[in-house]
Amino acid sequence: MRAHLKTLAVVVALGFTASTVAVTAAEAQTRTHKVWVCKSTKSARNKGTVIGAVGGGTLGAVVAGHGNKTEGALLGGALGAVAGNQIAKKNSKKKNCHYEYRRY
Structure with a gap:
């Protein structure tokens, strides 16, 4: 059960990191x-x-x-x-x- 929670925490952290990078890249392309x-x-x-x-x-x-x-x-x-x-x-x-x- 603990290993499952650690895996879930790592996946959630990677998801947030990927979404942050995507938002930053999109923002850099449309800077006015x-x-x-x-x-x-x-x-x-x-x-x-x-x-x-x-x-x-x-x-x-x-x-x-x-x-x-x-x-x-x-x-x-x-x-x-x-x-x-x-x-x-x-x-x-x-x-x-x-x-x-x-x-x-």
């Missing part, structure tokens, strides 16, 4: 990760750069003193292009980024 994904913002940034440059150049020419319209337009255009690019970059990242779950 949360990943931050962003679409390209290049198009939006280019559009923002152009709009900023035109707006800045126009404003720079209007604000510049007499005889300095060209310099004012160039300076305003450069500053407007940089500002437009950065504003478009920030706004487009808010709209084009999201989390995805991926399996590895």
Whole structure:
């Protein structure tokens, strides 16, 4: 009777071990990760750069003193292009980024 109980205990222990290994292997195959994904913002940034440059150049020419319209337009255009690019970059990242779950 004792030998029968020992055999039963060994079989039960082996069964639990085998099921644990199977669950661990299955879990390793279907492991998912949360990943931050962003679409390209290049198009939006280019559009923002152009709009900023035109707006800045126009404003720079209007604000510049007499005889300095060209310099004012160039300076305003450069500053407007940089500002437009950065504003478009920030706004487009808010709209084009999201989390995805991926399996590895």
